Structures are given as structure tokens and as C-alpha cells.
Amino acid sequence: MESLKIVVSNPFFYPFEGGIEHRMHKLCRVLADRGHDVSVLTARLPGTEAEEETESGYTIVRVPCRTIDVYNPPYIVCRDTLETLRRIRPDIVDHQYRWAPSFDKDIASFEGRKVFTYHNMWGEGVGFQKVLSEINDGLYRSKLLKYDRIIAITDAVRDDLIRRGMDGNTITVIDNCLEVLPPVSETEGNFILSLGRMVATKGLKYLVEAMRDVDYRLIMCGKGPESQRISRLIARYGLEDRIELRGWVSDEERERLMSECRFFVMPSIQEAYGLAATEVLAHGKPMICTDVDGLPGNVKDAGLYVKPKDSAGLAEAINRLLSDDGLRKELARNAVKVTRTFTWEGQVAKTEEVYRSVLNG
Numbered sequence: 001m002e003s004l005k006i007v008v009s010n011p012f013f014y015p016f017e018g019g020i021e022h023r024m025h026k027l028c029r030v031l032a033d034r035g036h037d038v039s040v041l042t043a044r045l046p047g048t049e050a051e052e053e054t055e056s057g058y059t060i061v062r063v064p065c066r067t068i069d070v071y072n073p074p075y076i077v078c079r080d081t082l083e084t085l086r087r088i089r090p091d092i093v094d095h096q097y098r099w100a101p102s103f104d105k106d107i108a109s110f111e112g113r114k115v116f117t118y119h120n121m122w123g124e125g126v127g128f129q130k131v132l133s134e135i136n137d138g139l140y141r142s143k144l145l146k147y148d149r150i151i152a153i154t155d156a157v158r159d160d161l162i163r164r165g166m167d168g169n170t171i172t173v174i175d176n177c178l179e180v181l182p183p184v185s186e187t188e189g190n191f192i193l194s195l196g197r198m199v200a201t202k203g204l205k206y207l208v209e210a211m212r213d214v215d216y217r218l219i220m221c222g223k224g225p226e227s228q229r230i231s232r233l234i235a236r237y238g239l240e241d242r243i244e245l246r247g248w249v250s251d252e253e254r255e256r257l258m259s260e261c262r263f264f265v266m267p268s269i270q271e272a273y274g275l276a277a278t279e280v281l282a283h284g285k286p287m288i289c290t291d292v293d294g295l296p297g298n299v300k301d302a303g304l305y306v307k308p309k310d311s312a313g314l315a316e317a318i319n320r321l322l323s324d325d326g327l328r329k330e331l332a333r334n335a336v337k338v339t340r341t342f343t344w345e346g347q348v349a350k351t352e353e354v355y356r357s358v359l360n361g
Contacts, residue, residue: 019176115151207220
């Protein structure tokens, strides 16, 4: 089958790490393995080279930029994006971001074929952040209409876009999944686990509040704008002996914690997918999570569900799962089944089909 020249674009990429960047890396690596000429077009963050050949078979091309550190990720202004894209002359572009106006405008203005991968719910955020996100997504609609196809990472994201007036016939769902499945863990440690970016949409303050009624150890991993607030809340409730804040942890430590925890708690207010949930389920660990957005479709029958912002409901679910060995084992068996249903290789093949359908008109 004829190989394609593909550009996957996002102003943020390695060494900047997040769920979107990890998905991009897996996508590019497998596309390169399938014989395609693949480049990541991104911004040149401090300490990076203008161009880099990776060991995974794809190229990283970085354009000049300036960042304003008001949030994580920072606000970013890029230049020469469209000129660089024209120089590469790809058959198709797969854009993965919508909060960098200068970069996004240039990608949307590219005259060639392009798709947009939609990772988050429309208007995602809490409080004033949600207002800004709604404004941004409303303004972005005109750019989104310039794309030949939209890839949504969950059914929930697709359905949300349709509710916002997007044509469902232009949207294809291609889920996240794991590149390599870890060994199923038989270990049940003496702690429960929460990990991910500490932002308001993760609902972590409700988990801290719930721990007032749970006599057990919780390890929380991650950093972000909410880190200090969560730390202060733990101190206010006198929970330092129950809740341990680890900050960012290495990949090795992350894997160890996931394989040894008793179960995982994800109290998100909004969650388009929840990659951390899939990673923990793959270790054979049960979940307690909120019934929002893409989480039920991801976790399925491997977890207990609570309403968002419900600290009392969280505490009740945590205590129930701690006390019921049979239920934990049942959910653990279901967790293994959930994560063995599809492979990343198969998802990339679906992505490739979308690219070819766009190129074939």
C-alpha cells in the first residue's frame, strides 16, 4: 500500500509530556513502522533543537515560539508555522490542539488535506477557566470547519460535538488504548492511589474532603495549578497522616504504584477519556470514578461510580471497596477484560483509514 507523508501537529510535544503528547508519540511511532514518512510539527521550547530525528522513526520539526507562563501548559505564540508546513509539503496534517491561536490559525490555513483530533470536551474547565474555554471553543468553530474530518477520542467527545452543531457524519471515534499491556498484578498494597495533573477539572478537592471519613492511606501523584490548594486543604483537615503528596513521579515509580495500589480513585468533574484509568485497569486494578463524560465508556464494569462533586458519595464508595474483598476481586477481573479488548496497532490502522478516505475525497 502506498506510503503517505504525514504531519502530526501540536505546539506542545516532547520533552513536554501529557496525555495528548503520549498519544501523538504512539501514533507517529506506529505510522512510521507501517512505512509512512511522519513528522511532528511543534514549537521550539527551551532546550530543544530545531529539528530532531527520533529513535522511533519519525522526525520532530520545531518552529520559533514565545511562551507566557500563566498556566500549565503555558500560553504560547508561534511564528513560521504555515511556512514550515508548506516546506514539508505533507499529504495530510493531523492537528491535535486548539488553545494556541497563532499556531492553530496557521494549521487551519494550510491549503492541503487535514484532520483534527479532538481530545477534550467542549468548554472544558471550572469557573472562570470554563468561561474562557467556552469562548475559545466558540471562536475555534470556524477553524474546525476547515478540516476535512474530525477524530474524536471517545463517544462522549463525538456526542458533545454533535450537540454543539457539528456534523456527525464528519466525525470518527478512535479510542485511546495502551501500546504495551503490563503484567496483571496480584499485589494489593496498603494504599489507594490518585494520579494525574492537579487541575480543577480533576475534582481532587472532593477526594481530600472524602478522606475525612476514610481511615486508610491515599497517595496522590501529580502537579499543576491546584497543587498548593490541595496541600493547604490536607493541612486544614489534618489529613497529613492519611494523604501523601508525591508530586510528579518517574515512569518506573508510576508503574510500581499502579501495580501495587489496592484500587484507583478518579473524582473528575470533567474527563473526556481518562488515560490514567486505562493504565491502572490494565494492571488489574479496580476503579472508583465519577459518572461523567467519557469515563463510563472507558471503565465499563471495572469500577464503582459516584456523582461528581460528591465527597460523601466518594467516601462511601471507598469504604465499601476497602471492606468488600469479593467485590474488589470481581472488579479487578473485569478490569483486565476491559483493557484487552483492542490494541493501539489496531487504532492506528483506523486512523490510517481516515487519512486515506480524506485523500480519496
